[in-house]
Amino acid sequence: MATKTKTRTAAIPHGLTREQLLEMYRLVRLTRSLEEKLEVLFKQSKVVGGLFRSLGQEGESVASAFALNRRDDGTGDMLSPLIRNLGSMLTIGSRPVEVVKQYMAKADSLARGKELNIHITDYQRGFIGQISPLGDLIPVMAGVALTFKQRGQDRVGMVYIGDGATSTGAFHEGVNFAAVQRLPLVVIVENNQWAYSTPSKFMTAAKQFIDKAPGYGVAGEQVDGNDMLAVYAASKRAVDRARAGEGVTLLEFMTYRRKGHAQHDAQTYVDPAEIEHWASTNDPIDRYVKTLVDNGWATAEELTAIGADIDRELDEAVAEAEQSPLPEPEEALTDVYGDGPVNAPWTRHTPPDPTLA
């Protein structure tokens, strides 16, 4: 449904509709605004532990996950994010309120206060929580994709990894296993040029990470990670290849991490001018907005209205999360095993009494 005021509207590429373009805008805007909200909560000491920002990378998270079949009945595709993929999480179906509750360690968060940040899982909506030892989710998602193949299901797995984590054995073993089995898996290397404080040049001697793809015998493609439409197109090609039984694709998104590793990291090891350069010339949201408006696919007024809706939604999410209780202490002993809670150490939570034996 094109806007009636525009006389020159460019054709929308990659089979996308105008509604989808606006939905992608909503998701990327939501990602940045939610993280800004979380940062405020962090400064108020309401976020427990650390906080990770994906500033400058939100576009590729949203646009890549947008290429998946996103459903909430356990029949869609599955993804596993990294800490800087809040955008992917929101795109596949995670809700802002549950992210806020998770960061605040609330009892009714998805992980019930036992796990942090976006390490959250919902198999119905198609996301599975990563863990901190990097690379481990590559083999796990290979196993998810293996089951899609075993059951003859038309489903695809997508898993994210940073440039730093490509150095792990788990990354290699997972990609290799998936490649040998020709599993429907898309492996995304987000090259944001920093692994904590270590630049990519100390992570690999290869000119680019995508050079590894032929080594595994899989397809590989490198994309400008801050160009949302290019990311979407490459991701869609990879997903289509996976669905067609053509196996694994390794995608490398070239992007940049504009905040420290986490909130506590002041990035003193980075030249501020470099960050400023990426912020002023290569912000994924600014670029996307310009593309939408210049091509006549959206008006500035429409985008402003979407932003206002997001602000309202986030205010409500924070208010709800703040109302939620923290977990009861005894919950620390549940969910270790499926057949009941573990015992409290006898000499800690009850007075020692040898006759109890």
Next chain:
Amino acid sequence: MATVLEKPEHLRLTEQGKPVTLLEAIREGLWEEMERDPSVFLMGEDIGAYGGAFKMTDGFLDAFGGLRVVDTPISEIGFTGAAAGAAHMGMRPVCEMQFIDFISCAYDMITNYIATSRYRGSGGVPMVIRGPSGGGVRGGPFHSQNPEMAFFHTPGLKIVYPSTPYDAKGLIKAAIRDNDPVLFFEHKWLYRRPQLREVLPNEDYIVPLGKARTHREGRDITIVTYAAMVHKCAEAAEILEKEDGLSVEIIDLRTLLPLDEDAIIESVKKTSRLLIVHEDTRTGGIAGEIAMRINEKAWEWLDAPPLRVAAADAPVPYSPPLEDYFLPQVDDVIKAARHLAKY
């Protein structure tokens, strides 16, 4: 949904009322679970056409096909991780470590990812990692280890280590049906020992996880042990009875995690003397944990300090005199038991 497949001859032993070895018992258990439940599948190195390094899965590929008998690259993190992913999707994978020594390559995946999955909110991981363990076969440092204690300390895992064919079959079936990740150790010195052969029940049965078994009744000394040492201790008990008139009770743990503390305490209350015997090395071995539990909960019933017999704190050596010196022997058990009895 379950399918009944044509069984190869070597899987018909129980059907024909013939006695089976520990290896054959596990093989039958695997086959029956795969037949019963289409979500059960196998992964590991050389388990397909070759049938596994010990021929455990010989004939499985022909019957179940490559989607259920998955030959993997040499890649312990890769296939244990993939098993976890498949388990998330409702499958029940069984991974073979070609030798259990190589499980350390997957230590991160098992302890950080798999064991914590339920707790972190990603759901239970119903999978089994099984493989040949233990010494006495001149396998050298990398084909003879008992790494159970490297995992005993990890909440979320279950650890099983059977000593008889009956238990091995019942426990592997219980492990596959369990909703938590289970490490299933198979002592390779027991795999084909003809004297362990048993005629197993023809009907479906399981041996529940977490329950110890009294291998031998006795009044004077309790020996708590598991796996190959059950048989060494039984040999020692016969000699102690004949030569010293000592009545030795042997508790076979069967499952190390969760530990059947009640069974140990009950036996200690009866005999008042405790000896713990394991083939794993001494420092940080399960004997220390058991002795401490008894210290906490049954101290007043003891007539002597608990003792242990374990392997020396060394890598497993290759040469026969070295390995025999390293491993606990019947004589060591007899000496320790006599020392206890004197108190």
